[in-house]
Amino acid sequence: MDHRSGLASPGAADPGGLVEADQAIFTSMRSSMGEGYRLVAMSPGVCAEERTELTRRSPSHDSLCLPAEEAVGLLSYRLASGRRCVAYCCHAGREHTARGGWRVYTHIALLDAEAFARFDNDPVRVHAAIGEAVGEPMLKCSPCLERLVLATDGPPGATPVTGRIAADVAAEAENLCRLAEFLLSGQAVVTHGGTSPLETLSAVMMALPAPVRRRLEVSVGLRYSPSRPLQLVWLEGDPTDARRALQGRDTPWLDWTGRDAGRAPVGPWFDLVRRRWCQGRFEELYRLSSELQAEACDEHLNRVATICHDMDGIVEAGQADLERLVDKYGRYQPVDEVESRLVGQLVSAAVRRSATLRQAVGEAVRTAAAPA
Secondary structure: OOOOOOEEOOOOOEOOOEEEEEEEEEEEOOEOOEOOEEEEEEOOOOOHHHHHHHHHHOOOOOOEOOOOOOOEEEEEEEOOOOOEEEEEEEEEEEOOOOOOOEEEEEEEEEEOHHHHHHOOOOHHHHHHHHHHHHOOOOOOOOOEOOEEEEEOOOOHHHOOHHHHHHHHHHHHHHHHHHHHHHHHHOOOEEEEOOOOHHHHHHHHHHOOOHHHHHHOOEEEOEOOOOOOOOOEEEEOOOOHHHHHHHOOOOOOEEEHHHOOOOOOOOOHHHHHHHHHHHHOOHHHHHHHHHHOOOOOOHHHHHHHHHHHHHHHHHHHOOHHHHHHHHHHHHOOOOOOHHHHHHHHHHHHHHHHHHHHHHHHHHHHHHHHHOOO
């Protein structure tokens, strides 16, 4: 966390890249009310029902997977009120009680649907924004907080995914696709491994259309707990306790360390995702998936991926292939604005490429016909 105030008076969201959110702090602290894990501070907009749910679902003592001082966790889920909870979890000094160990500190932002959409429904980006806005854990603050101001204008490149995925995409791509397949299907999964799960989750977000991100409930770096029902639990460290707790439960386990988690998904969409990762075209893939606002289905994702594949081929296409593409997409019936935009771009690119080839042929003919 950086040292930044991140606080502001209530008001409308700044259209220049800032949004406001109610906030709360859940940690262990001595006070006149006693000691133990509880909501120690919050903004006035956090209602009683939300306080109850936040208290029940927030991590307490020894809940971070890693025992290191610098350990960080993410928790994101939809409250019964309809708002989105995104929590930045970390250690904040040693526990002051006889339990010992590290004190777990959780800084919570509550976003309505519009505010969450400003982050492309991506909890990793909200998590990063909380870390930037809050600074160090606020262990000495008023129990009544102002609203939290978060910057939304960090592009996907602002997350540290690009360096790691670009360096090791061959080793990670298949597991990334397997995980995306679980999430696209709506199936819950517990996963373990990867050298930096938060960075890797950023890559997975690039493969998920907006509606899938919007309903995803996820934790990263927090111990598995049946009291926190989530679609994705990403563990770090020793997974033995989690494996034991999952015995008898119908929840798939995806272990990255073995590289043998099952078959890799196939089809045009996953082929496109792999290519974009391998080519380092992260922001392009992220923006495309963010544009897909309809409920995800294989047919639609594959249609979009096929258009993108055909567009990628234009740069090396010959005249006959270009004519076939213009004919094919001249008769194409887009089903939404995304397909319409892509088809328009493809046809324009094919026409430009065709004109360039004709010009090159014409110049070659003139050169050959010119007297020596």
